[in-house]
Amino acid sequence: MGKQPTRRPDMAQASEPHQAAPPQGLCVLIHGINGSPEDMYELREALEAQGFRTHNLLLPGHGTSIHDFAQHGWDEWRQAVADAADGALSAQCPVFVVGHSLGAALALSVAADRPQLAGVVALCPPVRLYDVIAKAVAAARHIAPYLPAWGEDIRDRKGARLRYRREVYRWTSTVALHTLMRELPHLRRALPSVSVPALVVAARHDHVVPVRDGREAFALIGSQRKELVVLHESFHAVTKDCERHTVNAHVLGFCQAEAPRWSSDSSAPTQAPGA
Numbered sequence: 001m002g003k004q005p006t007r008r009p010d011m012a013q014a015s016e017p018h019q020a021a022p023p024q025g026l027c028v029l030i031h032g033i034n035g036s037p038e039d040m041y042e043l044r045e046a047l048e049a050q051g052f053r054t055h056n057l058l059l060p061g062h063g064t065s066i067h068d069f070a071q072h073g074w075d076e077w078r079q080a081v082a083d084a085a086d087g088a089l090s091a092q093c094p095v096f097v098v099g100h101s102l103g104a105a106l107a108l109s110v111a112a113d114r115p116q117l118a119g120v121v122a123l124c125p126p127v128r129l130y131d132v133i134a135k136a137v138a139a140a141r142h143i144a145p146y147l148p149a150w151g152e153d154i155r156d157r158k159g160a161r162l163r164y165r166r167e168v169y170r171w172t173s174t175v176a177l178h179t180l181m182r183e184l185p186h187l188r189r190a191l192p193s194v195s196v197p198a199l200v201v202a203a204r205h206d207h208v209v210p211v212r213d214g215r216e217a218f219a220l221i222g223s224q225r226k227e228l229v230v231l232h233e234s235f236h237a238v239t240k241d242c243e244r245h246t247v248n249a250h251v252l253g254f255c256q257a258e259a260p261r262w263s264s265d266s267s268a269p270t271q272a273p274g275a
Contacts, residue, residue, distance in 0.1 A: 024051040025094035025118060025259045028084045030103030033180060034149055034168050036063060039100060041164075043239050046248040052255060055084055059103075061176065066169045070145060073179030081106045085114060094118035094262040096255050100239055101126065101209060102180055105187055108217065111198075112190040118262035119197040121251050123238055124209045125217045126180070127188050134181045141174035148172070153207045153236035160240050191220035197261075198226040199254040201238060201247060208236040227254065 027047050029040040037056040044054045060080055061072030081097065088095040096119045099107035104125035111120035128134075140147060149172045154160050198221050202214025211230065218228040229250050234241040 024053075025096060025255060025262075026053045026055065026088045026091060027096045027098050027255060028081065028088055028107075029054055029056045030081055030097065030099035030106055031057070031059065031062070032099075032101030032103050033177065034062070034069075034172055035101070035103075036168065038164060038166075039237070039239055040098075042244055043098070043248050043251060046252050047255065050252055050256065052252075055088060057081065057084055057103075066146065066171050066173065069169060070173035070176055073176045074183045075179070077102070078106055078109055081110050085110050085117065089114070089116055094255075094259040096121060096258070098123075098251060100124060101236065105180065105184070108194060108198075108221070109183075109187055109190060111196055112193040115195050117196045119199070119254060119258040120194065121199045121201070121254060122214075122217060123201045123247065123251075124203060124206055124236055125200060125214060126209045127184055127191075127213045127217050127220070128210070129181060129184065129213065130210060137174055137177050137181060141178045144174060146171040147174055150208075154241050155205070155233060155235045156240075156242040159242070160237070164240065188216075188220060191217060192222040194221045194223055196223060197254070197258045198223045199229070199250065200226070201229045201231065201250065203231040203234045203236060203238055203241075205232075205234065206236045206238075225258075 029044055031037055031039045037058050040056055044056050047054055057080060060076040061069040085095060085097055095117050097107040097110055097117060098121040100123040104122035107120050108122050108125060111117055149168065149170055152166060200214050200218040202211045204211050215228065218226060231238060231243045231246065234243045238244065238247050
């Protein structure tokens, strides 16, 4: 069986909202570090099939060059997500921010000061990471600007290769990566301020973000309505791995449940925060 046709044509529109009108709501999708919008492709398809409009972001420094990647970090990534969320909120419809890994951390950070959102979905959210990795990156950034990027952490590696063509940097900027790790203590302090409904998905066999990070994020989130799902088979790349359909179903179910609640017990914002 040969590889299926690449989905790169969709990537050309990755930074623009997809589809015309949002009858149910709008979902801002955010990939992880050294990832791409293609990582969220099947989730995007599942949401759009049920009437949700999506905005599948390409974070600054991604999809260009490793040298450009090294010039960006947490502040620029968060601003991109904040701008997308605020733009979506201006449509006065239910808006969800949905992120994976770094994208999950960004989604939670942005949700902490945007109570107008209909909800936040955090897939494998980092809040501490592995201590040995954090210390190694903190030290390495002073002597090695780039380190070889680790392979994708996925159990269904063969299946993913048939479904996707993974085009990412072969190197990782230690400075850019350190900006994420440096922000994690701030993120932990911000999580109690997340008041919008929240769905957290963690993977028991995740080798990048420990499952305990997902549990801690869930415990710290201040939302009255929140849900934790722990996957038992998948590795880190949960949107593409063997339980991706389970992930899609949980995310879709969450958005379908919360969209009408937003309409009934939330007032649509008249302008984006900070406008």
